[in-house]
Amino acid sequence: MNETILGFHHVAAAYGEREILKDVTLSIREGGFVGLIGPNGTGKSTLIKCVSGLLPLKHGNITICGRENSTLKSRERAQMVAVVPQSYHVGYDFTVEDIVMMGRNPYLGFRKKEGPKDHAIVDEAMEMTNTAIFRDRCYNELSGGERQRVILARAIAQTPRIILLDEPTSALDVHHQIEVMELITKLNQEEHMTVLAVLHDINMASRFCQRMVMLQDGVVSVDGTPQEVIDRKNMESLYNMKLMIRESPLFHKPEIIPIRVMEEEKISVSCHIHVICGATEAVRLIERLDAKGYTLTAGVLNKQSEDWHICQELGIQCIEIEPFTPVTAEKQAENLNLMKDADIILVAGVPFGEGNIMNLQGLENTAGQLYIHRNILRNDHTNGKLAERISSLEKTKKITYIEDNNTFLEILEHSLKP
Amino acid sequence: MSGKKGIQMKSQDRRWTIPLSILLCIGIMYVCTVTGIASIPFQDANRILLHEFLHLDINMEGITDGSITIIRNVRLPRVVLGFLAGASLAVCGCGFQGIFKNPMADPFVLGVSSGAALGASIGIVLHLDRRLLGMNGTTLLAFAGAFLTIALVYNISKVGKKVPVATLLLSGIAVSQTLSAAMSIIMIMNKQSMDQIMFWTMGSLNGKGWEQILLVLPYSLLGILLLSTTCRELDIMLTGEETAVQLGVNVELLKKKVLFASTVITAAVISVTGIIGFVGLVVPHVVRMIAGPKHRILMPLSLVFGGTFLIICDTVARSMAVWEIPVGIITSLCGGPFFIYLLSRMKKGGGLS
Structure with missing residues (x-):
C-alpha cells in the first residue's frame, strides 16, 4: 500500500532553450494526496506534462508504478495515469457520455469495441460525479463546474491508479471549487487513487492535501505536511509578499492570509x-x-x-x-x-x-x-x-x-x- | 454550437440515418442514370438497366444499340465513378478535419491537388499517352505528383519524431503555392496545351468508363478501410492533441495513418478525375451538423452523402448546357455559397463546430 507509485529522479525539462525544471526529485506513495504549489512559471504544470509523456526529459527519469516512463506506450500510461486539466473546452458537439466514454480508449482497439463492461464503468463514473443526469446533453452547453465534473468522470473511467490534476478548480466559483475538491478526496479515500494536484490556492491545498510540495525555480524547495510547509518564512519567500498564517479553527489546518505586495512607506524617526x-x-x-x-x-x-x-x-x-x-x-x-x-x-x-x-x-x-x-x-x-x-x-x-x-x-x- | 440544436438529431433517430441515406442514394443514382441529354425514353432506360445489370429476360425490342451503349458505358460508369470520387473525397475530408482539428481543412490542404496538377500538366505537355500499369502517362504522373508532394510536406514538417499540425499546414500551403507556380510556368510555355491543363484542373467525369473505376477502386477501398479503423481515435483527437496523448492515443501514428490513407485515396481519385473541390470540405461539415461529430457515424454518412452530392453535381454538369461544364465548377458553385450560409448560421449560433 505504501510503495512509491510515482517517482521523479533528478528530473530536468525545458521548452527549447528555456529550462523550466532543473532538478526535481520526489517520490509519491500509493494512496497519497499530494498538492503541488508554487508561484506561476515554476514548472508545476510542466511536471504534469512530463508525467503524461507530452514533454521529453532533458535529464533524469520518472517511474510510474515501478516502470520507466519513457518506455511506456501512451496506451499503457493512460491505463495507469489520468490527467484532469484546468478548464477544458471542446470545439465539437460531443455529448457528455461520448466524452466520458473516451476515458475507456486505453482499453479499446479498433477490433475491440466498447462492451457492456465499459458501459458499466462509464455509468458508474457518471453516477459518482453526478453527471449521469445530463449524459445526453452536449458538453459545450454545460457550465464550468459541470464540465469539470465530466472531465473528472472521464478520468475515473480510465480506472487509473494515479490521477494528476492541473489546477482543477482555477476557473470555478467557490461552490464548484469545493465540490470538485471533495470529489477528488472521495476518489483518493474510497477508490484509493493516488492524487497529485497542482493547486494555486494554498488554503485549498492545505485543507485537502495530506502532503504539500513546494516547487520554486525548478526544484523542490519544501516538502512536508501542510503544517510544515505553510509557515510565514516559506510563504513570504515563495510569493515575495507580506502575508500571515493562522490555523483555521474550522479545519485545524494552517491558512494563509495575503496582506500586501507593495511596501508601506517607512517612518524616518523612531516613535x-x-x-x-x-x-x-x-x-x-x-x-x-x-x-x-x-x-x-x-x-x-x-x-x-x-x-x-x-x-x-x-x-x-x-x-x-x-x-x-x-x-x-x-x-x-x-x-x-x-x-x-x-x-x-x-x-x-x-x-x-x-x-x-x-x-x-x-x-x-x-x-x-x-x-x-x-x-x-x-x-x-x-x-x-x-x-x-x-x-x-x-x-x-x-x-x-x-x-x-x-x-x-x-x-x-x-x-x-x- | 447551440444554434444548431434544431437540426441535430436525437440519438434514437440516428439508427435509421445510415440505411435511409443509402436508400436515398440508390434512388438518386437511379434517377441520374435515366436522365441525360440523349433522349432515351424512361421506359427504355429502365428496360436496359434491368436487362443489362439484373440479367432479366426482358423484351429489348425497339431499343437501339446506341441507347444500350449510352446507358451501359457512358451514364452508369459516370454515376458509379461520381459516387466513388465524391465518397472518397468526403471521407478524406473527415479524416483531415479530424487530425487538423480545423474546420477549414480539406483533402487538398497539404498540396495533394497542386502536386497532382503539376504531374498531370507535365503528362499533358509531353503527350504521354503510353500506358503503364493500366494508367496513361498523365494519370500516372498526377498520381506520382500527389504522392511526392505529401512526402515532401511531411518531411519538411517533421521535428524529431513528431509532426506538429501547425507546421504541417503551413508547409502544405507553401509547397502547394510553389507547385502551382511551377504549373503556371508550364502552362505559359505551352500555350497549345493550356486549355487541356485548365480543364484537367477543373475536374471532370467526362469520358470516364469502367476502366477508370477499376483503377481507382482498390486504392479507395484500401484507404477508406484504413481510415475506418481510426474513428474512435479521431473523435478524441477533436478534443485536443494533448488530451489525446493523455487518453492513450498514439497521435503520431494516427496522423501518419490518416495522411497516408487520405493521400492514397485522393491521389487515385484526382489523377483520374482532375481536381474536384469542395466535396471534401463541405460534405463532412453538413453531415456533422446533422449527425454530430462522432466519426463512427460521420464517416459512413459522409461517404454516402459525398457520393450522392457528386452524382447530382455531375448530372447537372452534363445536362445543363450545350457544352459540358467541368463538375469541379459545379461543386464549387453549389458548395461555396452553401458554405457561406453555414458560416453565417454558425456565427449566429456563437461558434464554429
Missing part, C-alpha cells in the same frame, strides 16, 4: 506607540503601524484574542492574561511600566466591560500623548464606569479623540514631519 486593546479591533492598525516601522507595545491582552494573535505573529511585546480572566491591578502595573516611555498611547476602539476597565487605570501618570478611539464610548458595557473614568482622566490629561484608524495614521504622519 514608540503603546496600544491598549484586547479584542479584534486593533489587528489591522497594529499590522500597518508595524509595517510602517513604529515601535509597538500592547496590553493588557487576553490570550487567544485576535489582537493577541497579531502581536505574537509580529513579535510585539505585550502584557497578556489568560482567556476570559479580568485585568488585575498587578497586570495593569506591568502594563503601565511597559508604556512609561511610549511617545503615544492609543486606546483602540475596543468594547469595555468589567473585565478590562482596569486597562484605563493610572493613565494620568503616563508621559505619552493620549489618543482615544471614540468607539469605546459606543461600546460601553460598564454601566457608566467608563464615562466616569474618562471624564476623570480628562481633568488631568489632554485626550485627543479619533474617529477611525486612518485618521489616527494621518495625524501621526503629520506630527512626525520635521
Whole structure:
C-alpha cells in the first residue's frame, strides 16, 4: 500500500532553450494526496506534462508504478495515469457520455469495441460525479463546474491508479471549487487513487492535501505536511509578499492570509506607540503601524484574542492574561511600566466591560500623548464606569479623540514631519 | 454550437440515418442514370438497366444499340465513378478535419491537388499517352505528383519524431503555392496545351468508363478501410492533441495513418478525375451538423452523402448546357455559397463546430 507509485529522479525539462525544471526529485506513495504549489512559471504544470509523456526529459527519469516512463506506450500510461486539466473546452458537439466514454480508449482497439463492461464503468463514473443526469446533453452547453465534473468522470473511467490534476478548480466559483475538491478526496479515500494536484490556492491545498510540495525555480524547495510547509518564512519567500498564517479553527489546518505586495512607506524617526486593546479591533492598525516601522507595545491582552494573535505573529511585546480572566491591578502595573516611555498611547476602539476597565487605570501618570478611539464610548458595557473614568482622566490629561484608524495614521504622519 | 440544436438529431433517430441515406442514394443514382441529354425514353432506360445489370429476360425490342451503349458505358460508369470520387473525397475530408482539428481543412490542404496538377500538366505537355500499369502517362504522373508532394510536406514538417499540425499546414500551403507556380510556368510555355491543363484542373467525369473505376477502386477501398479503423481515435483527437496523448492515443501514428490513407485515396481519385473541390470540405461539415461529430457515424454518412452530392453535381454538369461544364465548377458553385450560409448560421449560433 505504501510503495512509491510515482517517482521523479533528478528530473530536468525545458521548452527549447528555456529550462523550466532543473532538478526535481520526489517520490509519491500509493494512496497519497499530494498538492503541488508554487508561484506561476515554476514548472508545476510542466511536471504534469512530463508525467503524461507530452514533454521529453532533458535529464533524469520518472517511474510510474515501478516502470520507466519513457518506455511506456501512451496506451499503457493512460491505463495507469489520468490527467484532469484546468478548464477544458471542446470545439465539437460531443455529448457528455461520448466524452466520458473516451476515458475507456486505453482499453479499446479498433477490433475491440466498447462492451457492456465499459458501459458499466462509464455509468458508474457518471453516477459518482453526478453527471449521469445530463449524459445526453452536449458538453459545450454545460457550465464550468459541470464540465469539470465530466472531465473528472472521464478520468475515473480510465480506472487509473494515479490521477494528476492541473489546477482543477482555477476557473470555478467557490461552490464548484469545493465540490470538485471533495470529489477528488472521495476518489483518493474510497477508490484509493493516488492524487497529485497542482493547486494555486494554498488554503485549498492545505485543507485537502495530506502532503504539500513546494516547487520554486525548478526544484523542490519544501516538502512536508501542510503544517510544515505553510509557515510565514516559506510563504513570504515563495510569493515575495507580506502575508500571515493562522490555523483555521474550522479545519485545524494552517491558512494563509495575503496582506500586501507593495511596501508601506517607512517612518524616518523612531516613535514608540503603546496600544491598549484586547479584542479584534486593533489587528489591522497594529499590522500597518508595524509595517510602517513604529515601535509597538500592547496590553493588557487576553490570550487567544485576535489582537493577541497579531502581536505574537509580529513579535510585539505585550502584557497578556489568560482567556476570559479580568485585568488585575498587578497586570495593569506591568502594563503601565511597559508604556512609561511610549511617545503615544492609543486606546483602540475596543468594547469595555468589567473585565478590562482596569486597562484605563493610572493613565494620568503616563508621559505619552493620549489618543482615544471614540468607539469605546459606543461600546460601553460598564454601566457608566467608563464615562466616569474618562471624564476623570480628562481633568488631568489632554485626550485627543479619533474617529477611525486612518485618521489616527494621518495625524501621526503629520506630527512626525520635521 | 447551440444554434444548431434544431437540426441535430436525437440519438434514437440516428439508427435509421445510415440505411435511409443509402436508400436515398440508390434512388438518386437511379434517377441520374435515366436522365441525360440523349433522349432515351424512361421506359427504355429502365428496360436496359434491368436487362443489362439484373440479367432479366426482358423484351429489348425497339431499343437501339446506341441507347444500350449510352446507358451501359457512358451514364452508369459516370454515376458509379461520381459516387466513388465524391465518397472518397468526403471521407478524406473527415479524416483531415479530424487530425487538423480545423474546420477549414480539406483533402487538398497539404498540396495533394497542386502536386497532382503539376504531374498531370507535365503528362499533358509531353503527350504521354503510353500506358503503364493500366494508367496513361498523365494519370500516372498526377498520381506520382500527389504522392511526392505529401512526402515532401511531411518531411519538411517533421521535428524529431513528431509532426506538429501547425507546421504541417503551413508547409502544405507553401509547397502547394510553389507547385502551382511551377504549373503556371508550364502552362505559359505551352500555350497549345493550356486549355487541356485548365480543364484537367477543373475536374471532370467526362469520358470516364469502367476502366477508370477499376483503377481507382482498390486504392479507395484500401484507404477508406484504413481510415475506418481510426474513428474512435479521431473523435478524441477533436478534443485536443494533448488530451489525446493523455487518453492513450498514439497521435503520431494516427496522423501518419490518416495522411497516408487520405493521400492514397485522393491521389487515385484526382489523377483520374482532375481536381474536384469542395466535396471534401463541405460534405463532412453538413453531415456533422446533422449527425454530430462522432466519426463512427460521420464517416459512413459522409461517404454516402459525398457520393450522392457528386452524382447530382455531375448530372447537372452534363445536362445543363450545350457544352459540358467541368463538375469541379459545379461543386464549387453549389458548395461555396452553401458554405457561406453555414458560416453565417454558425456565427449566429456563437461558434464554429
